[in-house]
Amino acid sequence: MDDLPDLSKGFVRISVRLPAGESYTPGEVAKIANVALDQLGPIVVAPAEALVDVRYETGRQARINLERLGPAKLVGWEWQWLKIGIGRNHGLSMGQLKKIMQTADAMPLGKISINNTHTLVGLQDFKLPSVIARLSQLRINGYSARPESLPPGKGPGNPAFAPNAR
Structure with missing residues (x-):
């Protein structure tokens, strides 16, 4: 895969894992992506x-369509776990966590695991330092x-969200 040119401005690169034993042509992949040429x-x-390189504006639609072939992800987006020392014992709810993460500019989120004593949230690695800086001064339900x-x-598996993954 070293023969792929650098990503053009305004484009995102989507990686799709293809089913074993099946072969596809670039034209077939483009047809499944279902975006304008x-x-x-x-x-x-x-x-x-x-x-597959697609324009940023249609990247989400293309990724959703390419999921029919297999798991699809944006290339260059690596995910890492963020551990927050607040959990169910501290009164944290899913809705409250999502509002906190929106305020910290952490969207989109990966997997979320709210435990009794702490919470794990999958974040994109480049957003992690700024989110930690914002959350370090925050008190949630009276707790730091x-x-x-x-x-x-480290952590329970892959922090990236994958629909239908268990």
Whole structure:
């Protein structure tokens, strides 16, 4: 996959894991993406993965459509766990957590796990330092948030949200 050109301005790159034993052409992948041809950039298909460049405006639609082939994700978006020292025992609810994360400019969120004593939230790695800085001064239900990032590989599985993943 080294033969793919640099990402053009205004485009995002989507990686799709292809089903085992099936082969696709770039044209078939473009058809499944279901976006206008002027919205597409280069498409590279390897035996197990396809990389598709699409304009930013249609990236979400293309990613949703490409999910029919297999798990799709934006390339360059790595996820990491954020641990917050507030949990159900402190009165934290899912709605309250989402409002707090919106205020901290942490959207979009990955997986969320609210435990009794702490909460784990999947965040994009480039947003992690600013979110930790904002949350470190915050008190939630009278308790200090005490945010910290978990090292890559720590925590319960992949912090990225994947529909229908268990």
